[in-house]
C-alpha cells in the first residue's frame with residue numbers, strides 16, 4: 001500500500017495546564033509525524049499558541065490531531081485565521097515580497113495577486129504592510 005505524504009499548517013491553542021508538556025515529542029514518537037514550528041508563544045500558566053506544519057501519512061496525521069485534541073488542545077487550520085477582503089485589495093503586489101510562504105503571489109497571466117490560503121502561516125506580515133488593510137488575521141501574534 002502506498003502511503004501518500006500529507007501536510008497541513010495548523011494552529012494550536014494550549015490551555016494553561018497543558019502548556020509545557022511534551023506534546024511535540026509525542027507527535028513524533030507515537031505517530032511518526034514530522035513538524036516544523038513556524039510560530040510559538042508558550043508561557044507557563046498561561047494559554048499558549050503555536051503554528052506548525054505537520055506532516056506524515058494522512059492516517060497518522062489524523063491520529064496525531066485527535067491525540068492533541070484529547071489533551072485539550074484546540075486545533076484549527078492556520079488558513080482559517082487569515083482572510084483577504086477582495087473588494088479592498090487593489091493587487092498592488094506589495095505583500096508578495098514579504099509573504100514567507102508565497103501564499104500571496106503574483107499571477108503572471110492575470111497580473112493579479114493570488115492568495116493561496118492553504119500555504120498561509122498566519123505570520124501577520126501582510127496585515128502590517130497592506131496599505132488598504134485588505135488582509136486580516138484573527139489572532140494577532142503580537143498579543144499572544
Ligand code: SF4
Pocket residue numbers: 084088089090091092093094095096104113126129130131132133134135
Ligand atoms: S498589499 Fe494589500 S492591496 Fe496590495 S496586493 Fe497585497 S493584499 Fe492586495
Ligand code: SF4
Pocket residue numbers: 082098099100101102103104119120121122123124125126127135
Ligand atoms: S499572514 Fe500574510 S504574509 Fe503571512 S503567510 Fe499568510 S498570507 Fe503570507
